[in-house]
Amino acid sequence: MTTCAQYLIDRLVAHGIDTVFGIPGVHTVELYRGLPDSPLRHVTPRHEQGAGFMADGYARATGRPAACFIISGPGMTNIATAMAQALADSVPMLVISSVNRRDTLGRGQGRLHELPDQRATLAGVSVFSHTLQTPEALPEVLGRAFAIFAGARPGPVHIEIPLDVMALPAPDHPPRVAEVFAPAAPDAALARAADWLTAAERPLVLLGGGCADAAEPLRELVERLDAPAMTTINARGVLGLAHPLDLGACASLPAGRELARDADVILALGTELGETDYDLVFDEGFRLTGRLIRVDIDAQQLARNQAPDLALLADAGEVARELCARLPAPAARRGAERAARVRSALALRDAADVAPYTALLDTLREALPDATLVGDSTGAVYAGNFMVDMPAPRRWFNAATGYGTLGYGLPAALGAALAVPERPVVALVGDGGLMFTLGELATARDAGVPLIVVVWNNDGYGEIRRYMDASAVPRLGVDLPAPDLVGLAESFGCHGRRLTTPAALHDALITARHADRPTLIEIDADAWQGV
Incomplete structure (x- = not known):
């Protein structure tokens, strides 16, 4: 039976x-x-x-x-x-x-x-x-x-x-498995959206995680509109590497907000326009004054956070294909110039919250340009959300969005490593978050994958420590000296390295990519920044 x-x-x-x-x-x-x-x-x-x-x-x-x-x-x-x-x-x-x-x-x-x-x-x-x-x-x-x-x-x-x-007997008839298609927008809605976008002088495109599987039509649409595009954390890589119209996740920053307020038509595809992508300073200052066209496969989402002038219940990729067919020849709206001005005003590499991590993020990109980077809620990941560029979607994701849990990075990176064994996968975590799910190093060892775990060790919860200092709150519960992480990794049967310079990290990443087991690389944050 x-x-x-x-x-x-x-x-x-x-x-x-x-x-x-x-x-x-x-x-x-x-x-x-x-x-x-x-x-x-x-x-x-x-x-x-x-x-x-x-x-x-x-x-x-x-x-x-x-x-x-x-x-x-x-x-x-x-x-x-x-x-x-x-x-x-x-x-x-x-x-x-x-x-x-x-x-x-x-x-x-x-x-x-x-x-x-x-x-x-x-x-x-x-x-x-x-x-x-x-x-x-x-x-x-x-x-x-x-x-x-x-x-x-x-x-x-x-x-x-x-x-x-x-324990009951199973049914004796084989059921059908249906092929399911997402909803499609009606012709009338597509025609109106195309008319508005054609007449726009300063269009802006907002791309969310719902665009991750439609990179090609969305890239064509952005280029046809010649419009700057903000790509959320989960849409990173949709436009490809170093695209001149891609501004990344800058909606919480002054220059990005100014661009958004100045846009006369905004096309938002597959994005909930939520706080962790558009209002990380928590002041509800992301405002859209132009006509807003929203595209989403969730009808309820079309009415949340920012009220649209036109709402299309449809798959983002299919809408992009339809709009490309309806729009005239590629426009010339100086989109790249508009994006470049915003990029210059942002000066992200010199920003106080980003600068401490630029050497780390640069080294990861140089040593492993094809890697999938999976992050926890930690300073290096927050910085990467602003400045990391990816050649394709689904290569950069972390727990800094939405629910914002700790302990995500290591196990989620292992899941990714099992899913895409042809590419290196790096878990980018802090010592505080690592301790939430440290036991999954054993699971990574059991799986036999060369997972790379890069730990930014600042002896506790550095981001909360910084927030307490900025709010004039006495430090309590945030100074937590880490154990011997390299020794722990080795006790799990993994490789362990402790280093303090970008050159040493570069060499360690190359070695770890071809290792026979997971590698934990511990970076002493104070020593690294001193160098």
Whole structure:
């Protein structure tokens, strides 16, 4: 007999899942019965939060979802933080969990891993959370999840399977797997958008994470409009390397805001226009006075943060293709000159928040120009969000957006390394954030990938320390001397290096790229800045 749990494995493969992150437990052993004979790769993290971050990194690096197998109760509350980060950043992730028998749910009998209402607990950090009542319902529920991943604003989906349902017989009919397409804009809306953009004298384009899989048509659209473009953190690389119209994520800075206020028509594609991309100084000073055209696959998102004059519920890439076909020959609006003036006014390399990290970021780019860089919430990453340039999308992402969790960098980088083994992957983390998920070094060792972990060690929470100083708040809870990180890495079976100069970092990165195991490179922040 094929059980519901074994049937689930077959359905995941049919939907294109190839990797599962999970920690086996007594409540999920049935899910593991069919795994050894399936094509699915299983990766065992050291904490369920790590499983979620790994699935997140896998999805951001590829655009495809990964799955997590998580035990009920503490396993689900452990992964909730990773799910919240994925929800905030529209990252597809399928979380399959166990839950107690159907006849015991909600009765408060003190059973193992019992929550009063596990489904409701996880509903707040997922696109939807569903309790599977029968095996026959599984194809439909999975179909809903993958329809969201492909045709709507993606995010984590949680499906919990009661212990008694896992062991029930599977349906005996093979279900269909639908090919899902995102919504398309009507001709009338496209015609009006094209008219406004054609008549614009000072257009501006805002590109968000929803543009990551449509680099070619979006680059053509920006060039046809001859318009400066602000690319958010999750859209970095959409326009390619050193594009003259690409201003990066400068919407929180004075010169970027002035450009935005001066624009007569603004085209915002696949961006929520949220605080962590457009208002990092937290004063709500990003203002658009021109006509705003918004394009998004989430109808609710079209009305949030900035009210549009024209809203198109559609896929950003398809809208870009349609607009390119409707716009006249490439305009001459001195877009590159406008962008250059903003770039000069920004003077990012000399900015106080960026300058301490320019040598580090330059060295990473010079030594590993094709690398995927995955960051935690740390000073070097904040600086990189302003100044790092990428040759393609899905090569720069971090937890400084949206939910803004710590501990993301290491496990998410491992997920990316497993997803794109043909490219080097670097986790750029601080010593404070590393300690949240340090155990995942063991998972990286087990995976046998040459993951590179670059740790900016400033003995604690340097960004919060700086914020306290600027706010005249006494330092408390931020000075935390790190352990011997190199020794720890070696005890995990990884390579460890401690260095203080860009030249030494360059050589260490080249060596680590071709290593037979993960490498942790510790940078002493004070010594580095002294050099």
